[in-house]
Amino acid sequence: MxxxxxxxxxxxxxxxxxxxxxxxxxxxxxxxxxxxxxxxxxxxxxxxxxxxxxxxxxxxxxxxxxxxxxxxxxxxxxxxxxxxxxxxxxxxxxxxxxxxxxxxxxxxxxxxxxxxxxxxxxxxxxxxxxxxxxxxxxxxxxxxxxxxxxxxTPVQELQRQNKELLQTLGDLARREQQLATLNRELEDTNRGVVALYSELEDKAAQLREASREKSLFLSYVSHEFRTPLHSMLGLSRLLLSHADGALSAAQEQQLTLMRSSAEELLGMVNDLLDMTKAEAGGRDLKLEPLELTQILATLRALFQPLITDAGPRLIIEEPQRPMVLYSDASKLHQILRNFISNALKFTPAGEVVVSTRLTDGDHWIEFSVQDSGPGISVEDQSLLFREYSQLRGGGKKGSGLGLALSHRLATLLGGRVGVESAPGAGARFWTVLPLRTSAPVMGHFPGGGDST
CATH class of the missing domain: 3.30.565.10 (Histidine kinase-like ATPase, C-terminal domain)
Known part of the structure; x- marks a missing residue:
């Protein structure tokens, strides 16, 4: 109104x-x-x-x-x-x-x-x-x-207008001065930001160089360790075969302990070398078509000779139907070898089951390794995929690098890894990977639960 x-x-x-x-x-x-x-x-x-x-x-x-x-x-x-x-x-x-x-x-x-x-x-x-x-x-x-x-009168109003104009001009002058001061402050800030970026670039270059030197050193040391370790393993096997004569019970026990220690150390060296390779050039992927049955057959041929009557059975289930996935064969085998090796190592009896299944509308494939071992506590699960982490309790120790390497390789392949376990109920390690892709797929990871 x-x-x-x-x-x-x-x-x-x-x-x-x-x-x-x-x-x-x-x-x-x-x-x-x-x-x-x-x-x-x-x-x-x-x-x-x-x-x-x-x-x-x-x-x-x-x-x-x-x-x-x-x-x-x-x-x-x-x-x-x-x-x-x-x-x-x-x-x-x-x-x-x-x-x-x-x-x-x-x-x-x-x-x-x-x-x-x-x-x-x-x-x-x-x-x-x-x-x-x-x-x-x-x-x-x-x-x-x-x-x-x-x-x-018009003259009085004109005088008032002039006064207002002078006041406005004064306000504009003050604002112009404030703007000039602000511009100087912004210029100083910009110079500081440029200097900070330059310093950060220098620090990043130093870190890259330090990382490269570390990778070279670890690679060199790992290679140098492998030769004497292989010699120790060969000599211990030769002596334990009684080719040079019978051994006393004490000697045989000592040689068995030496061979076991050498094998454990060689495994740690191999894991360290693999991690170094992944850090240095792990992003160079060689994606190619891989038959799922051939992948499982290779794993079966690799681990079957290591299965003994005293240990767990290894069951590698055949896929429900033939399929082809596009991935990096060496990196995929590395992930699955680490999972199966860990399962066999920490499962004194029972069985280790390797299975596969399609998820998310048949666009992703899940590889699963289920064991009947002692299981893993929730606290330990949060540490499994960190480098150099060790499970608390238990007699066997690893390098603490195998699962961390698997996590890194799965990420490079566009997937992820995870674990499901409870004390006394065994453990299931899994990795979910894209079935067909021409490049790593980041962001969407279906199935399998939460990774650690």
Missing amino acids: NAVLLTLPVANEQHVAEARSYGRQLAAILGFGVQDQTRVATAVSELVRNALVYAGRGTIEYGTDLEAQQLTVQVSDQGPGIASPTDVLSGHYVSTTGMGRGLSGTRRLMDHLELDTGPAGTRVLIAKNLPAPLETSDLPRIRAALLQGHRV
Whole structure:
């Protein structure tokens, strides 16, 4: 609801000055700040002058819209109307006087502008949101205060405009100074950021070089260890075969212990070498079509000679149907060898079952190694895939690298690994890999539970 507070005629320059003055006074009464008072006064002055120049005369109404909570000013005339209102409001129109940008400028000064024009005349309504709520009971007080305002001459209004202009220029100068200070601070910050990036690049280069040196050292040491370890294993086997004569029970026990220690150390060296290779060049994948039956047959041929009557049985189940997956054969075999070796090592009796199944709409394949061993506690499961981690309790120890390497290789192949176990219920290690892919697939890993 628009409540009119004051209506004035527009017929000469004196009326233009008065209209501007009343606009400023009303804005002040309603609680607007100095800058908003200037905006309202400038917008009113522009509209009233347009009515005077283009129509010869007009009427201005000051009011408030209590529903929208806005100050309103309406200027109407009976002139010929505006030929291109859209162009005028957009600021593209240039009048014969060289101006034509008053309405577009007024639109920017106010929160709302409504234009109604035609051959019978033009009506322009502008509005600005009130700084504080206004009630109907406040209207008499506001109208009385506005009517008590003094009339001004054009010279007085021009003096007031000059004062406002000087104040605005002062504010602009202060803001320009603040902007210059802020720009200097940003330049200093940018220089600091550039220096920090340079330092980080140097540190990254040093870390890469240190990692390369570490990988080279571990690779060299691992290779150097393997030769004497193989010699120790060969000599111990030769002596235990009694080829050079009989051994006493104590000697045979000592040689068996030496061979077992050498085998354990060789396994640790091999794991360390594999981890070093993965760190140095593990991202060089050789993806090729692999027949699932051939993969399982290779594992069967590799582990069957190691199975003894005293240990667990190894059961490698045939797939439900022939299938081909695209992956890196050496890395896939490494993952499965680590799983099966661990299962055989920590399962004193019972069985180790290797199985496969398709998941997620036959787009992924899961390899599973289930044992009937003592099981793994929840606390130990969280450490399994970390480098150099060891299970608490139990007599057998590994290098702590095999499962960490499996985790890294599965990630390179676009999949993941995980474990499901409970004390006394055995353990199931699994890896889920994409069945067909031309590059590692990251982000979506179906099936198998949560990896550690």
